[in-house]
Amino acid sequence: MKLFDPRPKTSRDSLFDRERELEELHRAVDRGLPLVALLGVRRVGKTSVLRTFLGEVNGLYVDARGLVRRADLETRVADALSESLGRLRRFLEGVRGVSVAGFSVEVRWRGRDSVSLAGLLSEIDKRGERFVFALDEVQQSKPPVSAELRSVLAYGYDNLENVTFVVVGSEVGMLRDFLALEDPSSPLYGRYAYEVHVERFSEDLSREFLERGFREEGVEPPPGVVEEAVGFFDGIVGWLVLFGRGYVDGAGSVEELKRAAVNLAAExxxxxxxxxxxxxxxxxxxxxxxxxxxxxxxxxxxxxxxxxxxxxxxxxxxxxxxxxxxxxxxxxxxxxxxxxxx
CATH class of the missing domain: 1.10.10.10 (Winged helix-like DNA-binding domain superfamily/Winged helix DNA-binding domain)
Structure with missing residues (x-):
């Protein structure tokens, strides 16, 4: 995957300069910390860091944006299990309520021989291997499922010694409000979340990112193009990718590409x-x-x-x-x- 590919990166080969963040995540999981928060502003590359990290450990990625109903959460968890079945098969085989057939996973969430999300994670915990359950943009989930997710996090924090929860958020204050670690009415009250911050690139790293990305594409922009983008986008990797991709594809001039980014933010x-x-x-x-x-x-x-x-x-x-x-x-x-x- 090239640097200007707009999709989240999934391996270190395609991820630019995030060694510190990856090593912090690995250290946190190796230490057995139960709850980790991966934080950073919009488009700074948190999902790419997370997906790359999950490719190096036993883990599951669930996008929590817009979740409202329990059924939606259950569907996303089941889909995520199917997508990661190649790595997670040994964690799922023999679990009550979970059927593994070919390349898909069916989870029975209700009725006879069913399993809850907390029960599923408990069974995974019994395997005795470190496991990461990651929830992306979890602060954007809504009641009643948001309350259920907090309860699952609290249950796992207290009872699952082999499971680390990683919660990810670009709305940092909203994520902290969601966890409510200092709210006596929250099931997570009094717990501790270890924070890993994904920082924006420096000017030098932004310049190197764009220059390397253009080399990958076989494009050599005129003098000043890279410097203008470095100055305008201030190290936010998502904007740099959008600019680089658009420039390579001939989607517009530098000013038009800057305007497109501003229009997207305005929306x-x-x-x-x-x-x-x-x-x-x-x-x-x-x-x-x-x-x-x-x-x-x-x-x-x-x-x-x-x-x-x-x-x-x-x-x-x-x-x-x-x-x-x-x-x-x-x-x-x-x-x-x-x-x-x-």
Whole structure:
């Protein structure tokens, strides 16, 4: 798989400069830590790190985005088991409620001789080998399944000595809220999550990434193209891939490719509420304090935000990992926010 392939990477051969993150994950699992959080801003490459790591251990990957019903969770777990059957067959054979036939897995979640998710993980735990159960973007799951996932994590934390749970999230504050480690009402209260952070590339690494990617494609861009992309995309590997792929495929000029990235970010920000978009616009236009944001929203949009409302909005935008301290974590989103209207 080449560097400019937009799909998540699955091996070290195609993953660029993530040795530190992979080794941190390996150390955490080798130490038997029960709960690991893999964190980083949007498009920084967390899923590629995770999928590559899971290719080197006994583990299962489940995409938790948008999960609402238990049936949806059960379907995704069963599909993930089938996709990884070649590596996981020995963990599943003989487990009550699990049928392995050819290259597929059928799980009986209800009725006679059925198994629950916690029960399935308990059976895997009995095999005596280290196993990783990974939930990607788990903070985007919704009730009632989100509560069930927290209960499974808590059960595994307390009872499954051979299972490590890895939870992944780009909305860092929301992920921490989902785990609720400091909330007495949460089943995970008082537990500890070891954090591994996937960082953006430095300017030098961004430059090397693009230059290597262009060499793989047999393309030599004119002087200045790489430097412009390095300066604009600020080490966010997903944007660098999008730019490189688009440039190689002739999808547009440098400016058109930058605009395409901003448009994509604007689509995501457009899903926020009107008041949240107002606040982001204010921050994008240079407001660097609570009072400046409130004044800008009043003068620009004619909306006087109550103090409590503004505080809640800023807190939410920080938990979504869009801003921190009145600064955007990704310059592409800053440019996109400048286009926001109510």
């Amino acid at each position: 995501e920000l457009g899903k926020l509420s009107p008041r949240e978009r107002m606040v982001l616009r204010a921050v994008a236009e240079g407001c660097r304090s609570w009072s400046e944001v409130r004044r800008y929203v009043d003068e620009r949009f004619g909306v006087a935000l109550p103090k409590a409302t503004l505080s809640r909005i800023i807190e939410k935008l920080e938990k979504l990992s869009i801003i921190r301290g009145y600064e955007f974590l990704d310059p592409v989103y800053r440019e996109a926010a400048r286009r926001l209207t109510t």
